[in-house]
Amino acid sequence: MKQTTLHETHERAGGKLIEFGGWHMPVQYGPILDEVRCVRERAGLFDLGHMGRVHFSGPDAVAFLDRLVTNYVARIPVGAIRYAVLCREDGNALDDLLVYREEDGVYAVINASNTQADLEWMRSHVGDLDVVIEDRTEGTAMLALQGPASETVLSKLTSDCDLAGLGYYRWTRGTVCGLDTHISRTGYTGEDGFELTFPCEEAPRVWAELMEAGASQGLQPIGLGARDVLRLEAGMALYGHELDPDHNPVEAGVGFAISFKEEKGDWIGRAALAAVKAAPTKRLMGITTPGPRVPRQGGKLFRGDAEVGYVCSGAPSPTTGTNIASVYLQLDAAEAGAALELDFRGKRQPCTVQALPFFSRTRK
Amino acid sequence: MRPDDRKYAPTHEWVKIDGDTMVIGITDFAVQELSNGNDSDLVYCDLPEVGRILDKGETFGEIESVKAVSDLNTPVAGEIIEINSSIEEHLEILSTDPWNNGWMIRIKPTSKSLDGLMSAEDYEKHLAAAH
Numbered sequence: 001m002k003q004t005t006l007h008e009t010h011e012r013a014g015g016k017l018i019e020f021g022g023w024h025m026p027v028q029y030g031p032i033l034d035e036v037r038c039v040r041e042r043a044g045l046f047d048l049g050h051m052g053r054v055h056f057s058g059p060d061a062v063a064f065l066d067r068l069v070t071n072y073v074a075r076i077p078v079g080a081i082r083y084a085v086l087c088r089e090d091g092n093a094l095d096d097l098l099v100y101r102e103e104d105g106v107y108a109v110i111n112a113s114n115t116q117a118d119l120e121w122m123r124s125h126v127g128d129l130d131v132v133i134e135d136r137t138e139g140t141a142m143l144a145l146q147g148p149a150s151e152t153v154l155s156k157l158t159s160d161c162d163l164a165g166l167g168y169y170r171w172t173r174g175t176v177c178g179l180d181t182h183i184s185r186t187g188y189t190g191e192d193g194f195e196l197t198f199p200c201e202e203a204p205r206v207w208a209e210l211m212e213a214g215a216s217q218g219l220q221p222i223g224l225g226a227r228d229v230l231r232l233e234a235g236m237a238l239y240g241h242e243l244d245p246d247h248n249p250v251e252a253g254v255g256f257a258i259s260f261k262e263e264k265g266d267w268i269g270r271a272a273l274a275a276v277k278a279a280p281t282k283r284l285m286g287i288t289t290p291g292p293r294v295p296r297q298g299g300k301l302f303r304g305d306a307e308v309g310y311v312c313s314g315a316p317s318p319t320t321g322t323n324i325a326s327v328y329l330q331l332d333a334a335e336a337g338a339a340l341e342l343d344f345r346g347k348r349q350p351c352t353v354q355a356l357p358f359f360s361r362t363r364k
Numbered sequence: 365m366r367p368d369d370r371k372y373a374p375t376h377e378w379v380k381i382d383g384d385t386m387v388i389g390i391t392d393f394a395v396q397e398l399s400n401g402n403d404s405d406l407v408y409c410d411l412p413e414v415g416r417i418l419d420k421g422e423t424f425g426e427i428e429s430v431k432a433v434s435d436l437n438t439p440v441a442g443e444i445i446e447i448n449s450s451i452e453e454h455l456e457i458l459s460t461d462p463w464n465n466g467w468m469i470r471i472k473p474t475s476k477s478l479d480g481l482m483s484a485e486d487y488e489k490h491l492a493a494a495h
């Protein structure tokens with residue numbers, strides 16, 4: 001199992017470490033739901049060293065990505081970031097990613113569990129394009145600082161950069177703890193916050209300085225368990241749950257990340273997704289359930305005797321005060337306010353359909 | 365050392381003879397695995413109806429934490445005659461006292477035999493070998 005340079009830091013902080021995407025990562029330091037509340041009310045610090053970080057350069061870098069991902073990369077302004085999906089020919093997802101436009105290239109953050117497969121897929125589709133694909137995962141550290149106090153905390157350690165002026169889904173470079181750092185106003189929590197990328201050997205020092213700078217704001221380290229609840233509350237897809245080789249981005253509701261524009265040219269999955277868009281059969285929605293059972297992936301949803309959908313991800317949601325889930329529903333059941341039942345081995349629990357997200361401070 | 369007045373199953377349930385009945389619960393290890401040491405991570409315990417007949421090894425309920433669900437399996441066959449419904453409202457009992465107040469079901473056993481189950485010492489070895 002791989003470890004980030006913060007492995008010891010997590011152990012010393014009382015982190016419970018588990019295998020995730022081939023990495024040994026903290027799932028929690030304390031109660032998961034307390035960590036969720038900490039990020040919603042104050043701020044939390046996350047180690048994202050496991051996420052794949054890939055750089056694309058060469059004259060055809062942009063054109064190459066426009067062939068491979070759903071968003072229109074050539075149209076992303078330099079300094080901006082867009083969500084996109086990497087699809088197979090059948091339109092189903094190999095991975096989802098964030099695409100960062102640079103002056104002379106493109107940077108992407110991909111899922112840890114898919115990093116090697118994505119790199120192989122990308123390299124096999126270079127063809128005659130002039131593009132250099134560089135895996136920067138091992139040499140860099142990536143941290144996320146998320147929550148309403150993030151800007152206050154980060155600004156104490158940052159210079160050479162206008163943090164307050166950095167818009168949501170924009171990136172820049174600045175000096176953090178004396179290091180040249182790639183700073184983006186992004187996150188996977190539905191909160192304001194930043195993601196920081198810099199040389200990995202400096203991570204323990206940067207982590208410690210951030211924790212110290214954030215102590216008066218109530219900053220806490222946050223594990224992957226809370227991260228999953230936060231992203232689900234924010235209605236954000238997690239690969240392997242809402243998106244995977246059996247699910248496509250159209251029905252997953254991320255149409256905003258798919259471009260069918262002629263100028264983008266053809267791309268892998270375009271024809272299949274155009275067909276799905278013309279005639280979708282299901283839609284990703286949310287449910288809340290007042291009962292005690294937490295919906296879990298694969299749980300089935302019924303309207304009377306008819307099975308109408310299934311659960312992708314579920315969690316107790318401290319922010320909404322109820323158990324929540326993302327679910328795929330057949331279209332005639334995918335209506336906000338509809339009353340359905342969730343099956344737990346024959347026992348039924350009522351639930352109510354609602355639009356995603358359950359909560360977002362950044363997407364109102 | 366865990367209590368030696370009972371027997372243990374490899375799936376981390378315990379069973380204790382109490383007169384003509386047997387009481388079943390889960391071990392501290394099971395609770396720790398589910399909650400990662402944070403009792404507020406336990407969110408629900410689904411217990412069965414009184415009167416249900418269980419085969420040895422049958423799933424009689426489920427326990428849920430924020431991240432996972434685990435089956436509760438009976439180490440012995442019999443009829444359920446009582447359940448500890450106070451657990452459903454007070455899951456923290458499972459962390460603070462899994463051996464006494466954290467009992468889950470009481471059964472009228474089909475057989476008095478606890479053959480095939482582990483002593484506290486053997487359960488200790490089982491955990492050491494598996495983890």
